Amino acid sequence: MCSLLWLCVTQFICGSEAVGETKNVVQKDAEFDVTYNDTVTSENQTIYAFNHTVSRNKTEGVRVSVDVLSQGFESPILFVVRQKQAVLSFQVPLILRGLYQRKYPYNHLGRTLCQPPTRAASETQYFFVDVSTLSSQGTNYQLRVSRVESFTLQTDKKFSFTASPSQPQYFKYVFPDGVDTVIVKVNSDMTFPCSVMSVQDIQCPVYDLDNNVAFIGMYQTMTKKGAITVQRKDFPSNSFYVVVVVKTEDEACGGPLRFYPLRPDELIDAGNRTKVIDVVVSPAINSEVYVMGMLFCLGIFLSFYLLTLLVACLENRMKKRREVFLNPADMSPAETGKTPASPYEYGSFADNGSTLSSEAITDSATSTDNNYGYMERSLESVGRSRQESLSSVEEDDYDTLDDIDSDKNIVRTKKFLCVSDLARKDKRILSKKYQIYFWNIATIAVFYALPVIQLVITYQTVVNVTGNQDICFYNFLCAHPLGALSAFNNLLSNLGYVMLGLLFLLIVLKRDIVHNRALVRNDLNALECGIPKHFGLFYAMGTALMMEGLLSACYHVCPNYTNFQFDTSFMYMIAGLCMLKLYQKRHPDINASAYTAYACLAAVIFFSVLGVVFGKGNMVFWIVFSVIHILATLLLSTQLYYMGRWRFDSGVLRRIVYVIYTDCIRQCSGPMYIDRMVLLVMGNIVNWSLAAYGLIERPNDFASYLLxxxxxxxxxxxxxxxIMKLRSGERIKCLPLVCILFTAVVWGFALYFFFQGLSTWQKTPAESREHNRDCILLSFFDDHDIWHFLSSIAMFGSFLVLLTMDDDLDTVQRDKIFVF
Incomplete structure (x- = not known):
């Protein structure tokens, strides 16, 4: 009765039979594992009736295989499988469409029937296979229905099978007791054909064709490797299907593009696209591993806080011992050499602008007991003057040097310069100038981070809602979810940047307070000795390190082609700030302003974006970038060589020709500033070589090339x-020397883990997954997480080197410290 009803419905929908025309319907009782050879025409329809016993405690798959022996593409055979709770229909030959609507016919088809759940302990279920066609000519076919004995996947047991575009496969997995999260790993020794791996809930129908596999569940393309982490909470039935579909074309996996058909209706031979695949379902980590991973991460970086505290206490004790030894309590201020001076200046200058040696001050103070005329200024007046507001002092309001601009040319172009020659401006002006670095980067951080956080939240939401795991380039073999986050471990490992950046800010703040107190009490060493102390760039470096951690974590929420700059922008800033700080140490008066520096860094980030979007294989872009790179190198070299006294105006070309004629042709004299020339020549060689490498090789990862x-x-x-510091007779104290050696070793290990390359957005998602690897630390962190750990420690160590490297000069007068 059910078969006759289905026949009436089919005839009504198709409307293919003429009025009054009868159709011969034959129903056969069929059996499993028997091949039926038959012929179908428009005048007859065959119904195969099957029955099988379904047990609640045992899942058994049923697979229908069909072969059409005739090449009748215009009038295919329609197969309709009617089950208790589902209807599956397909035509043979099956026409699958690829890119640009290219058509691929398949005469052999195999489909697995979905298994509706049963509440009874054992139940007999019936299903029917209807075969019909509209072709008036007879079409031969073969039909075989068989049981899939190994339909349920076992935990930690590898299962192998074969799939093709017209013969997709899927299997069931049931969560065992006590397991809430599993990782489904699919592997193949064959790169192509391209495949799709999907995880779907237990329901009918199962979407197992190339054109519908992305409709529900989670899915990802794959070549050799694929992995999806599945949580019990997402599947109410405590079970799911693992579906593997072979695609009709390989473009989605980075394969070659097939030729375009000459005619729109042309059918393309798909060839042999059979793929052998292994699938393993393994339990994921439990909550204890999460806790251990978080405690490990916190413990590592909190230990740096404890170590810093111990070093600070040790230095404080040693400093007190030195003060007791060098400055007995019964000595007068004149005997200790603590000569009060103006805290607003780096040195004492006479009216004619010449430097007054601090040795002369000390000698004058100790030669006579009553000659203290120049020390009548009390500490109270010094304190009141230091309380004056700095808001009214602007660097552009006036030049703090007594000499005019032409005299700067004389001072800054001397053959041998000392720090006192380039530390002549008012301290208040320079302090405010360098504090702008910190406030600007703090402002940039706020306006940069807010839209970034909003965007990555949107990305993660899209991934969770659509199930498309090709959006984000994770290391899927070591991606541990937590809440809505797909790879919590990649975020957690960035905690070191934030914690160590904050620690560096605290260290700088402590040094800043100590230095200000020394200025208030008119400490001669703070006023006249050592490298001038400016902490604005250090504050900016610490803030940049913290922002690198935050933005790197945002990037790893969903790493992909469109948000790469989140991870690299502050790396460029850190490198730029470190170079500026190195230059500022010996050139405090002529260092770049914050506005110029950040404008240059913005240009670098701009080129980074252009390089990723347009640089892949684009010769025009690489020529333009290489020319700009070389010109910028030459421009900066000229500025550094002449200490900023080379004017760039309409007469610059004339002056260049004149210098070349007088210095190279007429008398062939050597360079005046040999040390600077050596640095700049080496710098130009390195930069020109990098520019040539980029122009020749045109690397795909432009962001890493720029970094x-x-x-x-x-x-x-x-x-x-x-080298110049040691060559000038200076020495490196124990603490910075330890930091240099420690940082060099950590950088070496960090770069090793960085170049492991667990994923890459320069390739397709499927190709990126070929580089995925299992966790190597605590079953929670992968190689890239270790790179985060080590690089944050190495950056912190590098900052400490910059902070402490010139501590040996704290008691050396500035007119005895060389500029290089």
Missing amino acids: AIAICNLLLYFAFYI
């Missing part, structure tokens, strides 16, 4: 600074 340029220049300048 490599910044790091190479920073390392070159740092090495030059260390």
Whole structure:
């Protein structure tokens, strides 16, 4: 009765039979594992009736396989499978469409029937396979229905099967007791054909074709590797289907593009697209591993706080011992050499602008007991003057040097310069100038971070709602979800940047307070000795390190092609700020302003975006970038060589020709500033080589290439600074020396883990997953997480090196400290 009703409905919908025309309907009782060879025409329809016993405690799959022996593409055979709670229909030959609507016919088809749940302990279920066509000519076909014995996947047991575009496969997995999260791993030794792995809830129908597999559940493309983390809470039935579909084309996995058909209706031979696949379902980590991972991360970075506290206490004790030894309580201020002076100046200058040596002050103070005429200024007046508001003091209001601009040319172009020559401006002006670095980067951070956080939340929401796991480029073999986050471990490992950046800010704040107190009490060393203390750039560096952690965490919420700059922007800023700080140490009067520096860094980030979007294989872009790179190198070299006294105006070309004629052709004299020339020549060689490499190789990862340029220049300048420091007779104290050695070792290990390359958005998502690896630390962190740990420690160590490197000069007068 059910078969006759279905026949009436089919005839009504198709409307293919003429009025009064009868159709011969044959129903056959069919059996499993028997191949039926038959012929169908428009005048007859065959119904195969099957029955099987379904048990509540045992899941058994049923698979229908069909072969059409005739090449009748215009009038295919329609197969309709009617079950208790579902209807599955398909035509053979099956026409699957690829990119640009290219058509691929398949004469052999295999489909697995979904299994509706049963409440009874055992139940007999019936299903029917209806075969019909509109072709008046007879079409031969073969039909076989078989049981899938290994339909349920077992935990930690590998299961192998074969799939093709017309023969998709899916299997069931049931969560065992005590397991709330599992990882479904799919592997294949064959890169192509491209496949799709999907995880779907237990329901009918199962979407197992290339054109509908993305309708529900979670899915991702794959070549050799695929992995999806599945949580019990997302599947009310405590079970799910693992579906594997082979795509008709390979473009989604980075494969070659097939030729375009000459005619719109042309059918393309798909060839052999069979793929052998292994699937393993393994339990994921439990809550204890999450807790251990978080405690481990916190413990590592809190230990740096404790170590810093111990070092500070040790230094404080040693400092008190030195003060007791050098400054007995019964000595007068004149005997201790604590000569009060103006705290607003780095040195005491006479009316003619010449530097008054602090040695002369000390000698004058100790030669006679009553000659203290120049020390009549009380500490109270000094304190009142330091309380004056700095808001009315602007650097552009007036030049704090007594000499006019032409005299700067004389001072700054001397063959041998000392720090006192380039530390002549008012302290208040320079302090405010360098504090702008901190306030600007804090403002940038706020306006940069807010839209970034909003965007990555949207990305994560889209991934969770659509189930499309090709949006984000995770290391899927070590991506541990927590709440709505898909890879919590990648976020947690960025905590080090934030904690160590905050620790660095506290260390700088402590030094800043100590220095200000020394100025208030007119400490001679603070006023006349050592590298001038400016902490604005240090505050900016610590803030940049914290923002790098925050934005790197945002990037790893959903790493992909469109948000790469979140992870790299503050890396460029950190490299730039470190170079500026190195230059500022010996050139406090002529260092770049915050506005100029951040404008240059913004240009670098702008080129980074252009390079990723347009730079892949684009020769025009690489030529333009290489020219700009070389010109910027030459421009900066000229500025550094002439200490900013080279004017860039309409007469610059004429002056260049004149210098070349007089210095190179007429008398062939050597460079006046040999040390600077060595640095700049090496810098130009490095930068020109990097520009040539980019122009020839045109690397796909432009962001990393640009970062490599910044790091190479920073390392070159740092090495030059260390060499010149030692060459000038200066020494490196124990603490900075330990920091240098420790940081170098940590950087080496960090770069090793960085170059492991667990994923890459320069390739397709499927190709990126080929690089995925299992966790290597506490079953929670992967290689890239270890890079986060080590690089944050190495950056913190590098900052400490910059902060403490010139501590040996704190008691050396500035007119004895060389500029290089």
